[in-house]
Amino acid sequence: MHLASLVDMVESGFEDRVLLVTADDPVTGRQLGQLARRGASTLRGYDAVVYAGENHPLLPVALLAAACAGVPFVPVNYRLEDAQLNGLIARHANALVLADDKTVERIVGSVTAFDEWLAFPGEAPFNDAPLNEDDVAVVLYTSGTTAEPKAALLRHRHLMAYLLGSVEFGSADEDEAMLVAVPPYHIAGIANMLSNLFAGRRLVYLRSFEPQLWLDTVRAERITNAMVVPTMLSRIVDVVNDTALNDTALNDTALNDTAGVPSLRTLSYGGAKVSERVLIEALRLFPDTGFVNAYGLTETASTIAVLGPEDHRAAVESADPGVRRRLSSAGQVLPTVEIEIRDGIIFLRGEQVAGEYATGSVLDSDGWFCTRDSGWVDAGGYLFIDGRDDDTIIRGGENIAPAEIEQVLLAHLAVAEACVVGPPDDEWGQRIVAVVVLRDGASVTADELRDRVRAELRSSKTPEEIVFRSELPHTETGKLLRRIVLQQLEPPFR
Amino acid sequence: MSLMLKPGTRLFSAVCSTEMIVVKAPGIPVDLTIGGSAPVLAAADRPSGGAVVPGYDGGAAMGKRYVDADNAIEVLCTKPGDGLPALDGTLLQIKDAKAMPASD
Secondary structure (H helix, E strand, O other): OOOHHHHHHHHHHOOOOEEEEOOOOEEEHHHHHHHHHHHHHOOOOOOEEEEEOOOOOOHHHHHHHHHHHOOOEEEEOOOOOHHHHHHHHHOOOOEEEEEOHHHHOOOOOOOEEHHHHOOOOOOOOOOOOOOOOOOEEEEEEEEOOOOOEEEEEEEHHHHHHHHHHHOOOOOOOOOOEEEEOOOOOOHHHHHHHHHHHHHOOEEEEOOOOOHHHHHHHHHHOOOOEEEEOHHHHHHHHHHHHHHHHHHHHHOOOOOOOOOOOOOOOEEEEEOOOOOHHHHHHHHHHOOOOEEEEEEEEHHHOEEEEEEOHHHHHHHHHOOOHHHHHHHHOOEEEOOOEEEEEEOOEEEEEEOOOOOEEOOEEOOOOOOOEEEEEEEEEOOOOEEEEEEEOOOOEEEOOEEEOHHHHHHHHHOOOOEEEEEEEOOEEOOOEEOOEEEEEEOOOOOOOHHHHHHHHHHHOOHHHOOOEEEEEOOOOEOOOOOEOHHHHHHHOOOOOO | OOEOOOOOOEEEOOOOOOEEEEEEOOOOOEOEEEOOEOOEOOHHHOOOOOOOOOOOOOOEOOOOEEEOOOOOOEEEEEEOEOOOEEEOOEEOEEOOOOOOOOOO
16 A cells, blocks of 8 residues: 555544644644645655654654655754765755755755745645555665665555554544654654554654653643653653652652653653663653553564563563563564564564665565564564674664764874774663774873764764773784674773 | 455445545455445545445444455445445455554
8 A cells, every 4th residue: 555545544534633733723634634635736846855854743744745746755864964964865856855944054955944835825736646555655864884874765565564564543542642752764753653643643743852841741732652762761761750859859748759641651662772770760650651662673664573561561570580581672573574583683574574775675585684683582472682783883762883983083193993882871772982092102082082073973973981992802804803892891881 | 336446445435424445455346335335436426315235234443454255355444334345245354453552
């Protein structure tokens, strides 16, 4: 099926149900359909829609308009520095480029402010675009090991297979609302949008994440469902704990021992490994909320394995270490997806598994996709993810290639060798540590090196720590042994 | 009356409020009915009058997917109504779907 069918379904099933909330007006299913079709009519002659910006309450209009016009939706990371951002946009030469108010002035070529685009003055609906479920629906840029962004392609049939396989159409009650805190250029942002529209659940957008704002919005909008990445969960837990401490200081009897969000029925988390300490804290602070861990990749059109609320409860309450351990698992693989572990690496196959980049498909001849994640499955069918098979550091949900940072460090005259590794971190999932060997007789401070990385790349790629060593371990063929470098780090760096 | 269906085709019951969308279809014309009568392809084409034929009533449920025994055709109910879908006069059956927790 084609994503344009989602527009038909929303119009049919949720005619009078509010699905989006703007500052001015609520948007019903019927109105969302009209907006998507009118939006599509502005896309005649373009071959893609690029969106560069933060979340926006009407973001789904852009994706659904692109679907109705039969062109891909390409959300790009507005946090990239100007040159990189414009470089990505330039790959879509004949696209309509939409940007939020903050981003619009950073874009070099032709660009339309998203709020202006949404006015669609006098546009007639566009109902006759040629649609094919084999066409590309969404292009998402991942940063691979080489640090050169790769364009992952998701076709209409992949996204619809995911929806049909994991969500029941119209299954949300009329009062349900989903808080979207993940950015639009992340697969989770796309999945949030599509799954909840398919379920008939109202979408409430946080423009960008901030923990107190997240808590306030859950309370104000009576949010029933939300999804966060582990970094967000960690920061929410910190804010709740800080508030509890302050309240206790003011009044000993008013100990606030929960997050105080009774409307929240389901909180899902995914995108990276969560710290068990943070998860157990969160379970305590959100006693009435069902926790769901979702594991998936951009290339698999989002979630392929789920650890549900019952699984969390069973794990926490069990005395059996094998069952307790499942708290840190990714849960069970969707019935619509096949899994195989080959030499410790997770392979997946199924209708939602796209496994394709702009450079071509990476599925093998039998349709299997190599995730490059290492993992294993226990006797009960629970999937455990050990980590990336390659060296990519995932810090706060952002994939960071060590090579990119190492190049900057190595460009410094004082640096002979550099190895960037990502030891586990409670808040960020992984932190960035650079282990550096200086040239004989040369000297440079850690701060000088950090400043240099920050200037050349950006703050999220700046090593938290720089460790100086006299040498680095190598294989006999001269290959750097990153694993050993990581093991040799002393606490608190490891 | 036979209809050539493809995934994404919208079907409006001619005799009740039921609306369906085709998820899966064979590449040949099929004799599909909703509420015992051939559906129409647009809301505006709904005739007035007409009633659900006994035996094809009982209510199509929102979000449920209906399939034939050979799994050749599958339709999804996007708006509930009294009339049920049938292929060649035989009622389609609700497809069992495992309920998944909302993960995103």
